[in-house]
Amino acid sequence: MNTKDIYEMRTVVAAVFLGIFSIFVLKALTSFEIIPGVSYVYNLQGPSIAPNMITVILFDWRGYDTLGEAFILITAVFTTGILFGRGVLGGDVKVRDTAATRQPSVVQKVFAAPLVFIIVAFGIVITLGGHITPGGGFQGGSVIATAFFLSVVVFGLRKNVFSLSHRSLETFEGVGALIYLCLGLAGLGLSGYYLYNVGADFYPGLGVAQWAVNLLSYPDATNAGIIPYLNIGIALKVLSGFCTIITVLMGAEKK
8 A cells, every 4th residue: 555545545534533523513513502691600600610710611611612723723733834844744754954053052052951841841730730720731732832942943953852753743733632532522422412521520410420420530629520631632732733833834845
């Protein structure tokens, strides 16, 4: 099987899964209803999900919107690759020597590496604490991508602190998207609603099995359910997307 056949097969498989996913989304939308009103539900049910109302709105009530934002980022990665990195999306690339045109100064060499690790740690804290603070996966992934950008600018693509290949970025992006999609399917299968927060189960009478609630509930006292896991998936997705854009803009050319 040659490369062209593999690409065609991947396209067919992607189209099939997109069709299945679209059917589930349309089915959920046809039965979507909030009574007596969105604001009332926010204020009444929000504290029972997580103390951070921002995260509750973003993930528990606007899960579709957040998922759409992630796909917008995918579009941005594709567009950047097509315009600035010929062959990047197909993997048929070699990265030229993209060391900075200016050699980094002593101050940059001394402070860049520890600063990168501090930024990464800050991004992880923002991600893991997103259900109790105004942070989350999108913000945390963006912060970690900033550390990657700093490392690349100072040390270049070949010798930076991260040393992430394009294949690794693809893997992170795929894992992040799968976490989000699979958690959504778990909600659909256990409650009938895509992206339903089965780990919290704050709506009685939906018939969510207790073992599912215990399995997917985040291990803290906030009863945030699957929201922290959604933050982790979005963080991986955003991180890999931004890092891919940075890698392409730093320079990749076709063999």
